Amino acid sequence: MATVKLIQYEDATPEVQAVFDDIKAARKVEDVNNFWKALANQPDNLKRVWQNVKEVMGAGALDPMTKELIYIAVSIMNSCDYCTHTHTAAAKSKGMTDAQYQELLSVIALASTTNAYANGLKVPLD
Amino acid sequence: MATVKLIQYEDATPEVQAVFDDIKAARKVEDVNNFWKALANQPDNLKRVWQNVKEVMGAGALDPMTKELIYIAVSIMNSCDYCTHTHTAAAKSKGMTDAQYQELLSVIALASTTNAYANGLKVPLD
Amino acid sequence: MATVKLIQYEDATPEVQAVFDDIKAARKVEDVNNFWKALANQPDNLKRVWQNVKEVMGAGALDPMTKELIYIAVSIMNSCDYCTHTHTAAAKSKGMTDAQYQELLSVIALASTTNAYANGLKVPLD
Amino acid sequence: MATVKLIQYEDATPEVQAVFDDIKAARKVEDVNNFWKALANQPDNLKRVWQNVKEVMGAGALDPMTKELIYIAVSIMNSCDYCTHTHTAAAKSKGMTDAQYQELLSVIALASTTNAYANGLKVPLD
Amino acid sequence: MATVKLIQYEDATPEVQAVFDDIKAARKVEDVNNFWKALANQPDNLKRVWQNVKEVMGAGALDPMTKELIYIAVSIMNSCDYCTHTHTAAAKSKGMTDAQYQELLSVIALASTTNAYANGLKVPLD
Amino acid sequence: MATVKLIQYEDATPEVQAVFDDIKAARKVEDVNNFWKALANQPDNLKRVWQNVKEVMGAGALDPMTKELIYIAVSIMNSCDYCTHTHTAAAKSKGMTDAQYQELLSVIALASTTNAYANGLKVPLD
Known part of the structure; x- marks a missing residue:
């Protein structure tokens, strides 16, 4: 294209x-x-x-690497390969380890699962 | 319902x-x-x-509050009100301040904007 | 509204x-x-x-209840509460049991998890 | 990448x-x-x-092929090409015919249309 | 909440x-x-x-009402009820008729259908 | 694939x-x-x-190029590269200028940002 x-x-x-x-x-x-x-x-x-x-x-209330992790999470949810790629590089340059990246993915994957159950079951607010 | x-x-x-x-x-x-x-x-x-x-x-490579921030980001992207609500409460109980929450939202909002540009412009990988 | x-x-x-x-x-x-x-x-x-x-x-290549299950899955993914509600009712009227509904949700939840891992890890096609 | x-x-x-x-x-x-x-x-x-x-x-309340159809639907909604590919292969190995696959896509496509109308029109629950 | x-x-x-x-x-x-x-x-x-x-x-290359129509389309896709509501009001104040709103929804609904087919069928670029 | x-x-x-x-x-x-x-x-x-x-x-209440702009917006939101490509071509053939395309993307990007804030902040309807 x-x-x-x-x-x-x-x-x-x-x-x-x-x-x-x-x-x-x-x-x-x-x-x-x-x-x-x-x-x-x-x-x-x-x-x-x-x-x-x-x-x-x-600089702000959250540290720069944490912001990059959040950026990656949103980019994966939006299927933006370019953004996932560049912000993964940015996170690494700010100290993200492989173990942290895998853990990031696991939290994204887990949240996607519980989101699906909660949305499907229409769980009422506590 | x-x-x-x-x-x-x-x-x-x-x-x-x-x-x-x-x-x-x-x-x-x-x-x-x-x-x-x-x-x-x-x-x-x-x-x-x-x-x-x-x-x-x-316990793992990322601290508990960071994991909650990522969880909230995914839950907002998946339009899961229940999950956004409960994990915002969980993040607060782990020390998230109002300023950090606002900054979390700003990163989500910013990423959504740049994701849209990158996906729309079909920016090639660097 | x-x-x-x-x-x-x-x-x-x-x-x-x-x-x-x-x-x-x-x-x-x-x-x-x-x-x-x-x-x-x-x-x-x-x-x-x-x-x-x-x-x-x-009537077609798939039976009516299976079609309703797929309809529900898409409606949950699109955050359409109205459609999830009406097609859950339709599926029940076509014989969907509670156990089948719970299993439907579990497949949706599982797929959402593995989708997140595969998209995040950029797993190459086999 | x-x-x-x-x-x-x-x-x-x-x-x-x-x-x-x-x-x-x-x-x-x-x-x-x-x-x-x-x-x-x-x-x-x-x-x-x-x-x-x-x-x-x-093995469960839904038969294995039906579960694969649901898995494909979710994977398409999540734009996971890898998962769509592998679960389409899995569904075929469990007996999915071409006609069934086309019908699966038609249900996904139809649900996406009615989801959009219902969400846009804010149709109240019956 | x-x-x-x-x-x-x-x-x-x-x-x-x-x-x-x-x-x-x-x-x-x-x-x-x-x-x-x-x-x-x-x-x-x-x-x-x-x-x-x-x-x-x-003011720009697109007229204000057209921008509101696009805004509504994105807001519906992002399941943002608040934004759908306020930008529908904004579009009406800029002249959007009921017939135009219905047509907007029909284009969104149609695109969602063909998007699903194209993504599911993996149609190669022309 | x-x-x-x-x-x-x-x-x-x-x-x-x-x-x-x-x-x-x-x-x-x-x-x-x-x-x-x-x-x-x-x-x-x-x-x-x-x-x-x-x-x-x-032909209808909206002009053909406006319909194509809406179609592109939905296709980008659904991560449908094929549809984004073909409807961008269609919009150009109906007169869309580069400036209009860039403005379309800017509206999509802006709406994605405000959608994220509104969904995250749970802004009550006016």
């Missing part, structure tokens, strides 16, 4: 380059992920989504 | 009571939640699901 | 009454379910959906 | 080999599916999930 | 009141919806989400 | 050819999409689904 055109740094407008520079500085990476190159087709979207990511995934 | 019959402790078979006792001891609670009373209509299901919960949610 | 207006038989156009009569005859019931009364706001939709139901749920 | 490491029988611990042997005996197959080789990275998960599958998919 | 605390205008901080004022001015309404009062428990979230809504739902 | 057998025009029964002819005439195309060739394994399904598509996607 034809996928979206990816905007490379050297072909980007100064406006897009500024966002790319901010992402690279914040994440200490050489180049931005394809996700951002895809969003760059609409600079407004690029800026808005990056602003959201910076605000939500930055 | 008629919901499932809930099996109370005093009406349960010894087999079911033994599982209820195990749940109460493990969780240090006076009575089991409606979920278990609903499952008790089929003692095999009750035993199997509780065994799964004990194994997956017990 | 305000719900859709339900069209009662006595207030319906002859076109809608003809569909209602066909549903009542096919199902040997006194009155049609609210679903049909809701669809009747747009007679074209009513006719088309009923035609689909008649063709798909009628 | 890099997928999970698959544990082959000859590289497995005795604990894992015992589960693999049990799967092979129960299913009368030469080798276990990739799903089990992937789960074997965490022997506890392997044992628990297989135990669940044995209990739920074994 | 206990729901989130709603922050009323008179109890809000000046920071929150400023966002509420902006929403009321943009929408020409007397009071903001409960959604915003719920988000106001975390002023950062309130500001960020409102900023997103303003940017995305404002 | 083995996919469904595609029925080509020259191998089709007269019954199937008649539907193919109707699709080609209605859409002014040389050949039908793989979706229809896949459905043609069961001529009854082919006829019924095409009849539904003709009725729902034809």
